[in-house]
Amino acid sequence: MTSTKKDPVLVVLQLSGGNDFLNTIVPYSNPLYYDNRPNIRIPEDQVMPINDKVGWNPNMAPFKKLFDDGKVAIIQGVGYPNPNLSHFRSMDIWHTCEPEKLADEGWVGRAIRDLDPNKSNVLTGVNFGRGLPRAMAAPGVPVASVGNLETYGVLTSIEVEQERTQALDIFSRMYSPAMGRGPVLEYLSQTGMDALAGADILATAPEKYSSSVEYGPSSMSQYMRNIAQVHMADLGTRFLYTTAPYNSFDTHATQMSAHANLCTNVAQTVSDFYDDLKQNNASDNVVLLVFTEFGRRVHDNGSGTDHGSGGAAFVIGDHVKGGFYGEYPSLESDKLLDGNLHWNNDFRGLYATLLEDWMGLDSKPLVNGSFEKMDFIAKA
Numbered sequence: 001m002t003s004t005k006k007d008p009v010l011v012v013l014q015l016s017g018g019n020d021f022l023n024t025i026v027p028y029s030n031p032l033y034y035d036n037r038p039n040i041r042i043p044e045d046q047v048m049p050i051n052d053k054v055g056w057n058p059n060m061a062p063f064k065k066l067f068d069d070g071k072v073a074i075i076q077g078v079g080y081p082n083p084n085l086s087h088f089r090s091m092d093i094w095h096t097c098e099p100e101k102l103a104d105e106g107w108v109g110r111a112i113r114d115l116d117p118n119k120s121n122v123l124t125g126v127n128f129g130r131g132l133p134r135a136m137a138a139p140g141v142p143v144a145s146v147g148n149l150e151t152y153g154v155l156t157s158i159e160v161e162q163e164r165t166q167a168l169d170i171f172s173r174m175y176s177p178a179m180g181r182g183p184v185l186e187y188l189s190q191t192g193m194d195a196l197a198g199a200d201i202l203a204t205a206p207e208k209y210s211s212s213v214e215y216g217p218s219s220m221s222q223y224m225r226n227i228a229q230v231h232m233a234d235l236g237t238r239f240l241y242t243t244a245p246y247n248s249f250d251t252h253a254t255q256m257s258a259h260a261n262l263c264t265n266v267a268q269t270v271s272d273f274y275d276d277l278k279q280n281n282a283s284d285n286v287v288l289l290v291f292t293e294f295g296r297r298v299h300d301n302g303s304g305t306d307h308g309s310g311g312a313a314f315v316i317g318d319h320v321k322g323g324f325y326g327e328y329p330s331l332e333s334d335k336l337l338d339g340n341l342h343w344n345n346d347f348r349g350l351y352a353t354l355l356e357d358w359m360g361l362d363s364k365p366l367v368n369g370s371f372e373k374m375d376f377i378a379k380a
Contacts, residue, residue, distance in 0.1 A: 005284070005285070006284070006285040007236075007238060007285065008238070008285050008286075008287070008358050008359055008360065009231060009237070009238055009239075009240065009285055009286045009287070010238065010239055010240075010286075010287055010288075010289065010354060010358065010359060011227055011231075011239075011240045011241075011273075011286060011287070011288045011289070012108070012135070012239070012240070012241045012242070012288075012289045012291070013220070013224065013242060013243075013244070013266075013269075013270070013288065013289070013290045013291075014091075014133065014241070014242070014243040014244065014291060014292070015244050015248075015249050015262075015266065015290065015291065015292040016087075016091070016243050016244050016245070016246050016247055016248060016249060016250075016292070016293070017087065017244075017246075017247040017248050017249030017250035017251070017292070017293075018087065018090075018249055018250055018292055018293055018294045018295065018296060018307055018308070018311070019249045019262075019292040019295070019296075019311060019312070020040075020249075020251060020255070020259060020295060020296040020305055021076075021077075021295040021296070021310065021311045021312040021341065022037070022295070022296065022298065022305075022341075023037075023040065023041070023042055023057055023255075023259060023296075023305075024056075024057050024060070024263065024312060025050075025054050025055075025056065025057075025074060025076070025312055025328070026042045026047045026054060026055050026056070026057060027053060027054050027328060027331065028042070028044045028047040028049070028053075028054065028055050029044075029052060029053050029054075030053070030331055032331035032332070033331060036298045036299045036300070036331065037299070037300050038300065039300050039302055039303070040255050040256060040300035040301075040303075040304060040305055041300075042057060042058065046058045048060070048061065048064050050064075050067070053328070054328060057259075057260075057263045059260050059261075059263035059264040059267065060263050060264075060266075060267040061267065062267040062268050062270070062271030063266070063267040063270060063271065063314075064267075065271070066270070066271060066274060066316060067322060069322075070320075070321070070322035070323075071274070071316055071317060071318065071320055071322055072314055072315070072316050072320065072322050073314065073315040073316075073320050073321065073322055073323060073324075073325055073374075073376035074312060074314060074323070074324050074325065075312060075313040075314070075315065075325050075326060075345055075350055075374070075376075076312055076324060076325065076326040076327060076328050076329070076344070076345065077310045077311075077312075077326050077327065077328065077329040077341060077342065077343050077344040077345055078291070078310075078311055078312060078313045078326070078343060078345045078346075078347050078350060079294065079295075079309050079310050079311060079343025079345070079346070079347060080093060080099050080343060080346055080347055080348070081099065081343075081346075082099065083294060083309035083310075083337070083340070083343065084099075085294065085307040085308070085309070086307075087247060087250065087293060087307075090293040090294050091134070091293040092134060094135070094291065094293055094347060095107065095133060095134035095135040096134060096135075097348050097351065097366075097367045097368045097369075098368060104137075104138075104139065105137070105138040105139070106133070106134050106135035106136050106137045106138055107135055107351055107355075107366050107367055108125060108133075108135045108136045108239050108241065109125070109135070109136050109137050109138025109141045109143070110138055110141075110365065110366045111239065111355060111359065111361055111366050112124050112125040112136070112138070112141050112143065112238070112239060113138055113140070113141050114361050114362075114366065115238055115359075115361070119140075119141075119142055121235075121236045121237075122142040122144060122198045123144055123198045123201060123202065123230075123235045123236060123237045124142075124236065124237060124238050124239065125141070125142075125143040125144070125237070125238070125239040125240075125241070126143070126144045126145075126146060126202070126227075126230055126237050126239070126240050126241070127143060127144070127145045127146065127240075127241045127242065128145075128146050128147075128149070128223035128226050128227060128240070128241070128242040129145070129146075129147070129219075129223060129242050129243050130147055131145065132145045133241055133243060135241065136239070136241055144198050144202065146202065146226065149202065149205060149206060149226040149229060149230070150206055198235075201235055202230065202235070204233060205226075205229040205230045205232075205233035205235070206229055208229075208232065208233045209228075209229040209232055209233070210280075211228070211276050211279060211280065212279065213272050213275050213276040213279065214272075215269065215272050215273075215276075216265065216268055216269060216272070218265050218269070219245060220242065220244045220245070220265060220266070220269055221265065221268070221269045221272065223242040224242065224269050224270075224272070224273045225272075225273075225276070226242075227240045227242060227273070228273055228276045228277060228280075228282075231277070231282060231286065232277075232280055232282050238359070244262075244266070248262060249262060249292060251296070251304045251305060252301065252303070252304045252305070252306060253303040253304045254303060254304065255300075255303065255304035255305060258304075266290070270288065270290065270316060273288070274288075274316065283317070283318050284318050284319075286317055286318075287315060287316070287317035287319060287320060287354065287358050287377070288314075288315070288316040288317060289313065289314075289315055289350075289354060290313060290314040290315075290316070291311075291313040291314075291347070291350075292311050292312075292313075293311075294307060294308060294309050294310075294311050295308045295309060295310050295311035295312070295340070295341055296308040297339055297340055298331060298336060298339055298340060298341060299339060308339075308340040308341060309337060309340040309341055309342070309343055310329045310337075310340060310341030310342055310343045310344070311341075313347070313350060315350075315354070315376055319358070319377055319378050320376055320377065320378065321375065321376050321377070321378050323376075325345065325374045325375075325376055326344050326345040326374075327344055329341035329342050329343070329344060330342070345374070346371050346372070348367040348368070348369065348371040349371035349372045349373055349374060350374065351363065351366070351367045351371075352364075352367055352370075352371050352373050353373040353374045353375075353376065353377060354377075355367070356373065357373065357377040358377050
């Protein structure tokens with residue numbers, strides 16, 4: 001575990017829908033990229049080169065600056081054996097670390113239980129967005145789930161009950177088909193999901209917050225601003241989580257314009273978040289993970305790209321050793337997996353690195369096994 005003056009904090013930004021790795025970190029010098037992408041490709045003269053082989057999508061300039069400053073680790077070809085191309089199932093695998101069976105515990109939920117076994121702080125884990133990501137769900141583990149931080153502590157009792165009921169209903173409808181209604185209701189009755197637990201405490205975060213950074217208007221930007229507010233309020237929160245709008249990265253059609261906007265939003269939001277923390281001397285104990293459930297197919301479909309594998313994840317922070325981790329997956333036809341990129345970094349090794357080298361936890365029971373770690377966390 002890296003030694004810092006304050007407890008280490010992990011922030012997770014989930015890009016829901018399957019981000020296109022090939023058009024994010026572009027293999028611009030590889031003719032196979034242009035052969036496979038006659039329509040959905042970044043022209044070579046628009047790529048922002050990282051080296052003589054790959055470069056950034058031109059809409060990710062703020063991300064490039066963080067990378068150039070040594071703050072970004074690019075995890076290439078991240079995935080898991082026998083990739084599943086269903087959004088729900090693949091995200092569920094990422095959330096529970098169980099590729100072979102359905103599970104009822106998320107990896108972050110388990111980590112929260114390890115950090116706070118006596119549930120002394122209902123704000124050890126906080127999610128921003130509707131419902132609750134499966135990653136944070138574990139029986140008996142309290143997690144606050146916030147739709148709007150500005151109104152979170154000032155709702156009337158009726159509005160509180162309505163928001164809580166809505167959040168529970170969303171969670172139930174999302175997971176009952178996979179887990180069965182019985183286990184879902186049992187989970188909800190055990191935890192109450194604590195959707196509005198700690199409201200009075202969280203309500204103090206915005207009033208303690210002062211910043212010159214102006215975040216964008218998107219929900220993702222505003223949730224990342226909320227995360228900064230809660231982190232800077234020193235409430236003892238160790239895991240902060242949010243998700244880009246549901247399946248927004250699922251670019252089957254009109255990808256060129258849609259993905260350009262998505263890349264712009266992510267890059268600027270992450271840059272704003274980092275600048276915000278830096279300005280407030282609050283970045284030294286934060287690491288940010290940005291991930292997606294899978295990549296896209298190597299060959300485009302004319303208007304977009306379909307579900308693939310072998311995606312990318314990014315880890316950002318002051319204690320991150322920037323650079324590439326893992327090889328860029330091959331585009332050679334005989335090295336593809338049914339037309340998709342092969343994964344070469346198991347996501348559970350990515351989690352294990354964050355849990356052990358950053359959060360100071362034993363990762364094995366949290367990710368269901370022992371997986372090869374990476375070396376992207378700088379030792380103190």
